[in-house]
Amino acid sequence: MFEFKLEATSGNARVGILKTPHGDIQTPIFMPVGTRATVKTMSPRDLLEVKAQIILGNTYHLYLRPGHELIKKAGGLHHFMGWDKPILTDSGGFQVMSLSGLRKITPEGVHFQSHIDGSYHMFTPEKVIEIQNALGSDIMMSFDECPPYPATKEYVADSLKTTLDWARRGKEAHKNTKKQALFGIVQGGIHEDLREESAKALMRMDFPGYSIGGLAVGENKPDMYRITNFLHDILPKDKPRYLMGVGTPGDILQNIENGVDMFDCVMPTRNARKGTVFTRHGKLIIKAARYKEDFSPIDADCQCYTCRNFNRAYIRHLFNVDEFLGMRLATIHSLHFYLELVTLARQAILEDRYNEFKNGFGAKLDTRIE
Amino acid sequence: MFEFKLEATSGNARVGILKTPHGDIQTPIFMPVGTRATVKTMSPRDLLEVKAQIILGNTYHLYLRPGHELIKKAGGLHHFMGWDKPILTDSGGFQVMSLSGLRKITPEGVHFQSHIDGSYHMFTPEKVIEIQNALGSDIMMSFDECPPYPATKEYVADSLKTTLDWARRGKEAHKNTKKQALFGIVQGGIHEDLREESAKALMRMDFPGYSIGGLAVGENKPDMYRITNFLHDILPKDKPRYLMGVGTPGDILQNIENGVDMFDCVMPTRNARKGTVFTRHGKLIIKAARYKEDFSPIDADCQCYTCRNFNRAYIRHLFNVDEFLGMRLATIHSLHFYLELVTLARQAILEDRYNEFKNGFGAKLDTRIE
Numbered sequence: 001m002f003e004f005k006l007e008a009t010s011g012n013a014r015v016g017i018l019k020t021p022h023g024d025i026q027t028p029i030f031m032p033v034g035t036r037a038t039v040k041t042m043s044p045r046d047l048l049e050v051k052a053q054i055i056l057g058n059t060y061h062l063y064l065r066p067g068h069e070l071i072k073k074a075g076g077l078h079h080f081m082g083w084d085k086p087i088l089t090d091s092g093g094f095q096v097m098s099l100s101g102l103r104k105i106t107p108e109g110v111h112f113q114s115h116i117d118g119s120y121h122m123f124t125p126e127k128v129i130e131i132q133n134a135l136g137s138d139i140m141m142s143f144d145e146c147p148p149y150p151a152t153k154e155y156v157a158d159s160l161k162t163t164l165d166w167a168r169r170g171k172e173a174h175k176n177t178k179k180q181a182l183f184g185i186v187q188g189g190i191h192e193d194l195r196e197e198s199a200k201a202l203m204r205m206d207f208p209g210y211s212i213g214g215l216a217v218g219e220n221k222p223d224m225y226r227i228t229n230f231l232h233d234i235l236p237k238d239k240p241r242y243l244m245g246v247g248t249p250g251d252i253l254q255n256i257e258n259g260v261d262m263f264d265c266v267m268p269t270r271n272a273r274k275g276t277v278f279t280r281h282g283k284l285i286i287k288a289a290r291y292k293e294d295f296s297p298i299d300a301d302c303q304c305y306t307c308r309n310f311n312r313a314y315i316r317h318l319f320n321v322d323e324f325l326g327m328r329l330a331t332i333h334s335l336h337f338y339l340e341l342v343t344l345a346r347q348a349i350l351e352d353r354y355n356e357f358k359n360g361f362g363a364k365l366d367t368r369i370e
Numbered sequence: 371m372f373e374f375k376l377e378a379t380s381g382n383a384r385v386g387i388l389k390t391p392h393g394d395i396q397t398p399i400f401m402p403v404g405t406r407a408t409v410k411t412m413s414p415r416d417l418l419e420v421k422a423q424i425i426l427g428n429t430y431h432l433y434l435r436p437g438h439e440l441i442k443k444a445g446g447l448h449h450f451m452g453w454d455k456p457i458l459t460d461s462g463g464f465q466v467m468s469l470s471g472l473r474k475i476t477p478e479g480v481h482f483q484s485h486i487d488g489s490y491h492m493f494t495p496e497k498v499i500e501i502q503n504a505l506g507s508d509i510m511m512s513f514d515e516c517p518p519y520p521a522t523k524e525y526v527a528d529s530l531k532t533t534l535d536w537a538r539r540g541k542e543a544h545k546n547t548k549k550q551a552l553f554g555i556v557q558g559g560i561h562e563d564l565r566e567e568s569a570k571a572l573m574r575m576d577f578p579g580y581s582i583g584g585l586a587v588g589e590n591k592p593d594m595y596r597i598t599n600f601l602h603d604i605l606p607k608d609k610p611r612y613l614m615g616v617g618t619p620g621d622i623l624q625n626i627e628n629g630v631d632m633f634d635c636v637m638p639t640r641n642a643r644k645g646t647v648f649t650r651h652g653k654l655i656i657k658a659a660r661y662k663e664d665f666s667p668i669d670a671d672c673q674c675y676t677c678r679n680f681n682r683a684y685i686r687h688l689f690n691v692d693e694f695l696g697m698r699l700a701t702i703h704s705l706h707f708y709l710e711l712v713t714l715a716r717q718a719i720l721e722d723r724y725n726e727f728k729n730g731f732g733a734k735l736d737t738r739i740e
Contacts, residue, residue: 038688038695044679066662066687074665074683082679292436295444309414309452313444317436318408324694325408 002181002208004240010354012232012259015346018209018240020138021179022078022086025053027240027261028345030252030338031088033269036061037071037081040269041328042335044083049305050336051343053085054138056264059131060092063121064114068134076136088264089137090244091128091170091185093144094213105145107162125169133176140174141211142167144185149218156189163187164201171205183209183242190223192230199234209240212260216245225254232259249278249341249365253358256345268338272330275319278337282367286312286330287319304336305329341365372551372578374610380724382602382629385716388579388610390456390508391549392448395423397610397631398715400622400708401458403639406431407441407451410639411698412705414453419675420706421713423455424508426634429501430462433491434484438504446506458634459507460614461498461540461555463514464583475515477532495540503546510544511581512537514555519588526559533557534571541575553579553612560593562600569604579610582630586615595624602629619648619711619735623728626715638708642700645689648707652737656682656700657689674706675699711735 001021008015018025032039032047035058039047047055057077062068074080077087096103096112103112109124125143132140144163147156167184174182184202188194202210212231215224228243235241242262243255252263268278275287279299286298297307298315306315306329318326348357371391378385388395402409402417405428409417417425427447432438444450447457466473466482473482479494495513502510514533517526537554544552554572558564572580582601585594598613605611612632613625622633638648645657649669656668667677668685676685676699688696718727 036687036691036693037684038693041694043675043695043698061691065691066683070663070683073663074681080681080684080687082684293440293443305413305415311444311450313436313440314407314450314452317406317450321406321431321435323406323408324411324697325413327694328413 001178004209004238006237008350008352010349010352011257012229013256013345013349013354014259014261015349016240016261018261020054020086020181022084022138023053025086026346028256028342028349029053029262030342031056031262031264032335033058033264033266034081036065037077039335040273041324041331044081046328046332047083047335048085050332051339052335055083055085055087057087057089057135057137058092058095059089059128059135059141060095062135063092063131064116068131072134072136078136086138087135088139088242089132089135089141091141091143092123092131093128093141094146094245096123097146097148105162107165109143125166126173129170129173129182133174133180137180139209140180140182142170142182142185144187144213146187146214146217147189149189151189153189153191153194156187156191157194160187160194160198164198167202168205171207181208183207183211185211185213185244186231186235187214189214190219190227192227195227195231196234199231203236207239209242210235211242211244213244215243216247216251216265221251224251225258228255228258228260235259249338250362252338252341253345253362253365256342256349257354257358263342268334269331272334273327275326275330277330277334278365279369280337280361280365282364282369284369286315287326288316291316298333299337302333302336304333306333306336371548374579374608376607378720378722380719380722381627382599383626383715383719383724384629384631385719386610386631388631390424390551392454392456392508393423395456396716398622398626398712398719399423399632400712401426401632401634402705402708403428403634403636404451406435407447409705410643411694411701414451416698416702417453417705418455420702421709422705425453425455425457427457427459427505427507428462428465429459429498429505429511430465432505433462433501434486438501442504442506448506456508457505458509458612459502459505459511461511461513462493462501463498463511463555464516464615466493467516467518475532477535479513495536496543499540499543499552503544503550507550509579510550510552512540512552512555514557514583516557516584516587517559519559519584521559523559523561523564526557526561527564530557530564530568534568537572538575541577551578553577553581555581555583555614556601556605557584559584560589560597562597565597565601566604569601573606577609579612580605581612581614583614585613586617586621586635591621594621595628598625598628598630605629619708620732622708622711623715623732623735626712626719627724627728633712638704639701642704643697645696645700647700647704648735649739650707650731650735652734652739654739656685657696658686661686668703669707672703672706674703676703676706
């Protein structure tokens with residue numbers, strides 16, 4: 001049921017189609033984050049309208065609440081949340097590693113305490129596969145340790161050995177390979193030799209896709225771009241590459257140029273809920289007082305539901321009086337923009353003018369509109 | 371542009387059509403409350419989908435934020451919030467009266483302090499007309515004093531004199547009568563003689579519609595029903611009657627039987643946000659643990675977006691983890707139910723079987739599902 005077909009390139013930028021049991025995904029793609037079985041403020045049809053093709057669910061959060069066994073009883077995560085297109089789940093690794101003070105890493109796995117009630121739990125490579133099998137996501141992640149940044153090279157190298165062993169154990173534990181594709185996660189920090197070691201070891205295990213983890217954790221952007229560019233020549237051309245947790249619109253365009261196919265980030269949704277939206281002209285702080293009497297849409301050229309029907313003054317008012325609809329209208333706009341961004345990138349690659357597109361359309365995306 | 375056409379009766383229950391500049395309203399009708407230019411959690415198209423025909427806006431809240439002058443600049447409340455069907459605005463009277471300690475009533479009007487920043491303001495009958503003219507609502511309310519409950523009969527009688535004087539002054543101040551209909555508000559507490567005095571004085575002023583205020587403020591339900599039943603014989607048959615702030619599904623059916631045409635209440639929306647929804651089988655506490663593994667919809671017979679696509683376990687999970695979508699799905703269901711309720715009542719009146727409908731369909735509506 002899984003197949004990745006590379007359709008076109010422009011420089012190192014790639015266009016492909018990833019076939020999954022819940023439908024095809026046109027790459028490059030941005031995946032909205034639905035941590036707790038909902039992309040915050042959005043209904044499934046809101047997601048379809050902004051042209052989401054695949055969303056994320058979070059293994060750690062769903063394991064704690066409502067529990068993966070309950071979701072399995074509901075018929076899986078798709079059925080539980082009313083979303084019948086593809087879903088990718090992370091491994092929970094990033095979340096349990098972030099529970100500093102509440103967790104202990106051993107070769108066997110990670111002991112941790114729930115951030116909700118302090119109860120004790122353990123994630124092993126086998127356990128996170130069991131959880132993701134129960135969730136029934138189309139794309140699963142191997143359990144990995146994501147080292148903090150900064151970390152010594154020795155720490156990163158040691159951690160990498162554990163992560164590779166966990167990848168092997170997870171792959172052995174995963175039986176439902178026809179319906180769920182398990183990706184390996186390349187680690188190695190900002191060190192090219194460690195990244196190469198990680199990628200090649202995973203490639204020997206032959207995963208149907210490769211994630212790039214351990215970036216967007218605090219390193220400088222040139223380091224991030226250097227690593228993705230470096231990995232482009234190493235990772236197999238015929239498998240999808242997913243850069244985890246990235247990023248700004250500019251980051252996405254730069255990493256598409258470096259051969260990445262898939263992205264996820266809470267940035268468009270979280271910023272929207274706090275009153276900042278993304279547009280082709282830069283970031284706009286929609287809750288700012290300067291828009292109090294601005295009766296134009298967020299972006300006059302945007303075709304999203306928000307921009308077709310509501311003006312800045314109204315959305316600013318909703319934020320000012322703490323009305324839910326403000327967060328939702330802002331989220332709709334920003335997700336629509338992120339998904340339009342990757343669609344435009346895709347078109348530019350198909351027409352072999354990606355670099356021109358990135359330098360033109362992409363030039364002002366990460367600036368702030370004053 | 372205004373016309374009320376009485377189409378059918380069944381006992382005292384009435385079916386009519388109220389023509390407004392923004393479209394016809396089929397009565398009896400329930401009007402969702404959109405206090406601050408949004409029905410909480412709902413977009414305008416969500417409202418259309420649940421078959422809302424008219425919504426409320428709140429003069430006091432909109433005067434304070436974003437301000438009626440700003441809404442006027444935006445082209446009026448319809449344009450500001452993206453809702454092109456009818457809007458009814460209250461007079462702000464109920465809100466400023468509720469600011470106990472922050473307000474002082476004089477024959478001229480009410481001095482009050484903003485609940486937001488403590489700033490000083492004054493509402494007069496003329497001022498609230500000016501505000502509602504700026505908002506551009508289809509149906510406006512006269513400024514009235516809504517006496518607290520309980521109050522002495524002397525207090526209610528004195529207050530009534532002020533309210534009648536304010537109704538006269540407001541009517542004189544209202545010039546935009548072709549586009550905005552100003553209703554008079556019948557007061558008089560639970561005293562039939564005062565209610566009669568109030569209604570007849572207002573009828574001499576000849577308003578295009580009559581509101582029944584000062585009920586659902588703490589009195590016993592039999593008193594509420596007695597007063598609406600009493601007013602049925604007094605109020606003109608050819609004008610719409612609006613019972614303010616009512617109520618439960620059972621209250622609505624009982625008051626339709628007493629000849630009321632229009633209702634508003636925060637109950638379906640507020641309760642939904644707190645995790646309780648209304649169904650034809652009674653109230654259901656959707657956030658309750660007992661629904662943790664209940665994979666059936668809120669109401670299998672309901673055709674709303676929520677019931678067609680989501681199950682109780684999922685909605686309960688959303689409430690359990692404080693996700694916005696839970697409040698929205700519950701709101702969609704309960705508003706759909708309230709609007710289906712008045713549609714079914716309308717059909718029963720047209721078929722002259724209203725009493726049977728009320729005693730059958732209506733029997734369990736105000737109970738709680740255990």
